[in-house]
Amino acid sequence: MVAQELLSHTVQLPLPLMVLLVGSLALPLLGLLAERVKLGGLREAWMFIVTTATVGSVYLLYQQLKAEPDGILVFSLWGQRPPVGGCFEVDALGVYMSGTIAFLGLLAGIYSFKYMEKESRLTEFYTLVLLMMSGMTGIVLAGDFFTLFIFWEMMSLSSYVLVAFLKSRWGPIEAGFKYLIMSATAGAFLLLGMSFLYGMTGTLNFAQLSVSLHGVTQTPWIFVLFSCLVVGFGVKSAIVPLHTWLPDAHPEAPSPISALLSGIVIETGLYGLTRVFYLLFEPGYFQVSIAALAVLTMPLANIMALLQQDIKRLLAYSSIAQIGYMLVGVSTGTAYGIMGTFLHVFNHSLMKGLAFLSAGSIVHEAETRDIPSLRGVGRMMPFTSFTLFVALLGLGGVPGTNGFVSKFILFNSAIGAGMPWLAVIGLLNSAFSMAYYLRVMKTMISKPEGEAMKVTEAPTLMVGVTIVMATLIVLLGLYPTPVLGFAMKASKALVEGMREYIGAVLP
Amino acid sequence: MSDNLSRYGSYAAFLVLVVMLLLFSWFTTEVSFPAFEFASDLLPRHLVPAEPFDEIAERVSRFLWENRAQDLTGQAFVIVTAILCCMALLKPEEAGG
Amino acid sequence: MEPLMPFLVSVVLLFIIGLACLMVKRDMVRLLIGIEILFNAANLNFVALSMQKSGFVDPFAHSVVMMAIVLDGCVIAVGLAMAVNVYKHYKTLDIRKLRRLKW
Numbered sequence: 001m002v003a004q005e006l007l008s009h010t011v012q013l014p015l016p017l018m019v020l021l022v023g024s025l026a027l028p029l030l031g032l033l034a035e036r037v038k039l040g041g042l043r044e045a046w047m048f049i050v051t052t053a054t055v056g057s058v059y060l061l062y063q064q065l066k067a068e069p070d071g072i073l074v075f076s077l078w079g080q081r082p083p084v085g086g087c088f089e090v091d092a093l094g095v096y097m098s099g100t101i102a103f104l105g106l107l108a109g110i111y112s113f114k115y116m117e118k119e120s121r122l123t124e125f126y127t128l129v130l131l132m133m134s135g136m137t138g139i140v141l142a143g144d145f146f147t148l149f150i151f152w153e154m155m156s157l158s159s160y161v162l163v164a165f166l167k168s169r170w171g172p173i174e175a176g177f178k179y180l181i182m183s184a185t186a187g188a189f190l191l192l193g194m195s196f197l198y199g200m201t202g203t204l205n206f207a208q209l210s211v212s213l214h215g216v217t218q219t220p221w222i223f224v225l226f227s228c229l230v231v232g233f234g235v236k237s238a239i240v241p242l243h244t245w246l247p248d249a250h251p252e253a254p255s256p257i258s259a260l261l262s263g264i265v266i267e268t269g270l271y272g273l274t275r276v277f278y279l280l281f282e283p284g285y286f287q288v289s290i291a292a293l294a295v296l297t298m299p300l301a302n303i304m305a306l307l308q309q310d311i312k313r314l315l316a317y318s319s320i321a322q323i324g325y326m327l328v329g330v331s332t333g334t335a336y337g338i339m340g341t342f343l344h345v346f347n348h349s350l351m352k353g354l355a356f357l358s359a360g361s362i363v364h365e366a367e368t369r370d371i372p373s374l375r376g377v378g379r380m381m382p383f384t385s386f387t388l389f390v391a392l393l394g395l396g397g398v399p400g401t402n403g404f405v406s407k408f409i410l411f412n413s414a415i416g417a418g419m420p421w422l423a424v425i426g427l428l429n430s431a432f433s434m435a436y437y438l439r440v441m442k443t444m445i446s447k448p449e450g451e452a453m454k455v456t457e458a459p460t461l462m463v464g465v466t467i468v469m470a471t472l473i474v475l476l477g478l479y480p481t482p483v484l485g486f487a488m489k490a491s492k493a494l495v496e497g498m499r500e501y502i503g504a505v506l507p
Numbered sequence: 508m509s510d511n512l513s514r515y516g517s518y519a520a521f522l523v524l525v526v527m528l529l530l531f532s533w534f535t536t537e538v539s540f541p542a543f544e545f546a547s548d549l550l551p552r553h554l555v556p557a558e559p560f561d562e563i564a565e566r567v568s569r570f571l572w573e574n575r576a577q578d579l580t581g582q583a584f585v586i587v588t589a590i591l592c593c594m595a596l597l598k599p600e601e602a603g604g
Numbered sequence: 605m606e607p608l609m610p611f612l613v614s615v616v617l618l619f620i621i622g623l624a625c626l627m628v629k630r631d632m633v634r635l636l637i638g639i640e641i642l643f644n645a646a647n648l649n650f651v652a653l654s655m656q657k658s659g660f661v662d663p664f665a666h667s668v669v670m671m672a673i674v675l676d677g678c679v680i681a682v683g684l685a686m687a688v689n690v691y692k693h694y695k696t697l698d699i700r701k702l703r704r705l706k707w
Contacts (some may be wrong), residue, residue: 021584062642074578084664085574118591129587138581146668150581153675154588157682168600170693174702177686181635184679185626188642191672192619195646199653220538250707324523340639345578360522451548520627525622531616535609540609540655554660563661570663571670582671589678596685 012075014088014141015057015064016098020134023050026129044113047126051106054133058099065095071493072504074143083205083505089143091379091501092493096342096486097140097271104263104349105133107465111357112256114461115364119254125165129265132158132359133262136268143505145194145204148272156183156236159265163253175252179245184237186242190232196225197280206504210279210498218285226286229276237269238320239327245305246320251312251369256501258312259478262319263353267345270323273331274341278494279501282331290323290331290424297324298429306436310369311359314436317351319432320394327427329410333416336350338491340409346424346483347394347402347476354469355391360385361458361466371440376448378441380455385444388467392437394473397430401477611652618645632687636680640678643676 001497011019027046034042076087109129116125131154138151160183160503165178198204200221201212235242246266250258277286287374298321322344329341361384362377363369378385394401397408407430414423457463476483493501555566571579622645625638647669652664687697694701 075564086577088577120600124591124598127591128588128595131584134584135588146671147578147581148583150578150671150675152583153679154581157585157588157592157678160682161595161687162572164596164689167596167689171527171705173686173689173693174705177632177683177690177702180679180683180686181626181639183518184639184683185642187679188622188639188646191643191646192649194668195649195653198650199656202662203664219541220534221540252705291665301638402604512677517628521624522612524624528617531620532613535612540608540612541654545676555663560685566693567661567663567666567670571667574644574664575667578671582674584687585675585678592682596682596689 003454014073014075014090014098014137015061015087016054016138017134017141019050019053019057020137023053024130024134027127027130028111031127034123036324041263043122043126047109047113047130049104050130051109052495054102054137055099055106056494058095061090061098062095065090065092070500070504071497072500082127082158083208086141086147086424087205087505088138088141088147089206089501089505090141091490091497092486093275093342094141095273095310095489096490097268097345098137100139100346100349100497101136101264101268102131104260104353105129107257107359107469108256108263108353111259111360111462111465112254114459115256115360116254118167123193125162128158128162129257129260132162132265133368136264139268140271143206144207145197145209145276149187149190152272153187154235155265155268156187159378162257164248165254165257165262166252166424172252173246175245179249182242184243186235189228193225193228193232196221196228198416200225205505207274208281209504210502211506213280214282226281226289230273230289233269233273233276235269237266237273238323239293240300240324241322243297243301243320247313247316249309249318250319250356255312255356255363258316258360259353259356262316262356263349264395265363266319266323267326267349269456270330270341270345271325274338275494278331278338279498287331287333287417290327290332291419294324294327294331294422295425295426297321297327298426301435302429302433305433308436311371311374311440312356312363312369314371314440318355318433318436319352321429322352324395324429325407325410325426328414332413332419333423333489333495334417335488335495336409337413337417338495340406340413343480343484343487344403344406344410345455346487347406347473348468350473350476351391351403353403354387354466354473355395357462357469358388358391358466361462362388362455364426364462365455365458367434375420376453378444378446379448380453381457383463384458384466387453387470388444390470391443392441394477396434396437398434399477401473403473403483404485405480405493407502608652608656611648615649615652618648627671630698632690632699633684634682635699636687640676640680643672643679645673646686681686 031043073090074087076085105264135151139148142148160176161178163179166171166172201209238246250262301317301320305314308314326341326344329337366374366377367376394403397403409428411423555563612654622638625641626635629635650665650669656663691697
């Protein structure tokens with residue numbers, strides 16, 4: 001009794017984070033046991049249990065959040081007062097993002113049971129995937145800038161090594177090293193930005209920073225701070241001048257890791273950017289710069305994607321273009337635009353995750369990533385290529401898939417915020433991107449020749465996961481209301497719920 | 508051609524860096540940094556007197572453990588992550604996965 | 605009040621030296637040292653700004669620095685492990701030879 005009360009009073013962490021951290025600590029021990037006792041599948045079973053428990057715990061966190069009068073939950077350890085101590089501040093946006101993370105983690109985890117079964121060092125693989133997910137969950141639930149930085153480094157470290165995981169080939173190692181150098185530099189820029197923020201306000205707590213920095217006179221140092229933060233968050237979320245690690249890193253990673261990286265890691269970088277900018281600066285301050293970055297990102301990524309011969313590299317460039325669309329929503333400064341951005345975050349995680357997973361099935365069977373040699377694979381692997389089609393149609397924004405809904409809201413909000421040229425550029429890019437998606441589809445459906453005659457359908461588990469995701473894409477495209485409502489609540493909590501956010505921490 | 512690029516490339520990078528250095532030094536000396544100008548008065552003051560020099564470390568560590576224990580636990584997990592990362596990178600790839 | 609400007613200028617100087625090291629040097633271990641210099645410049649900034657009230661030191665910045673040093677050490681450790689693997693494949697630590705992934 002005393003122990004239980006002590007536990008619930010002292011160890012106050014948000015539930016998904018606790019589940020993931022405890023799970024990732026127990027996994028190395030289980031892995032050691034699995035090797036000694038030769039018990040196959042123990043690690044996979046534990047991974048499945050932990051990821052399912054995470055999805056459940058996000059739901060429980062949401063129930064806890066609804067029970068609060070203000071709609072904000074603050075977690076801090078051992079009764080340490082938030083403005084000086086670190087804290088986790090959970091609002092609807094945090095729950096939305098951690099739900100996306102948990103869901104895609106579950107699907108990619110199940111897929112990787114079959115994909116990675118012949119690899120070595122599997123214990124480290126699954127543990128690092130769980131640690132990456134817990135790092136991301138910590139970022140979206142953080143209430144203090146330094147807590148965000150610690151979990152940011154946790155996510156980054158595990159993602160460097162997961163990219164370079166198949167270390168017997170030179171490709172992943174080179175890609176992983178370049179990724180490490182660029183991302184560690186961005187971490188240093190982020191730390192420098194934090195030091196300027198500390199110097200100006202004396203604190204690193206989000207609520208306190210928001211109170212201190214709203215409506216101050218603009219000195220040139222605020223612009224220096226803004227650029228440091230853009231570089232720091234922008235490398236991780238692959239905004240254009242800082243994106244050069246992505247086309248190397250995402251193809252060379254193993255396919256479930258590519259799906260996780262493109263699906264949620266870069267979106268978590270975008271979440272960090274959005275949260276920090278909406279808390280610290282007036283929307284009018286950064287609207288033009290973010291819109292300019294979006295206009296730079298979309299065409300460059302689409303043009304480069306058109307020139308690719310490697311299917312995973314094409315999907316990687318497509319991820320950069322999708323980040324450009326999300327930046328359009330961030331630059332509007334309204335709750336409607338942010339709703340479009342975060343709805344697109346969830347939809348893109350499903351669609352790009354599905355695209356990488358089904359492309360991964362094809363690569364697994366055909367042993368090549370080159371699009372011309374994959375001519376006709378579609379006829380040999382009907383289920384997988386059907387799901388790839390659904391994913392590509394969704395990415396292009398065809399009506400009937402959930403990609404259409406989120407792109408519609410994004411471009412609509414750009415018009416509503418007084419930037420119609422941004423909507424026009426976005427629409428042109430979206431239409432242009434269908435060109436390379438259709439090229440992939442055409443190659444898949446052609447008559448099989450040579451290489452492609454030998455492939456068979458992928459293992460059932462992998463196909464099963466992709467079919468589930470494809471069904472969800474079409475279902476949410478025809479009936480988007482549940483996710484739409486949740487995204488609306490999340491965006492309102494970010495843009496209009498500032499008073500509640502600050503009031504939960506400061507008296 | 509790429510030989511020339513690498514030779515002139517590093518000189519060009521040097522030049523860019525010297526220009527950036529002069530620019531930012533001028534900027535730092537001319538525009539004063541608004542140190543703690545925006546600090547709100549609600550900020551609780553936990554200042555440590557700088558005079559007995561040897562005791563600063565002990566008081567800072569007490570502050571750290573009392574107020575930032577959550578971040579320290581997070582940092583312990585980051586160290587565990589780094590250990591697992593190095594193990595994943597440096598283990599030989601046999602069938603003993 | 606301790607004079608702030610010399611510290612800020614030295615932080616800017618260190619930061620630019622770190623960026624110079626990243627841009628110009630070709631050995632992988634030197635790139636990792638450049639990243640270390642960047643992190644240390646940011647830590648120096650934290651400490652310099654914590655001394656802005658005369659006679660007192662703000663322990664918050666010092667605790668942030670202590671934790672940032674550990675995090676940075678972890679990043680460098682993983683970077684060195686990766687450099688070991690690069691050496692196994694490419695037989696050199698010259699980053700200009702890592703050009704096989706193009707386009």
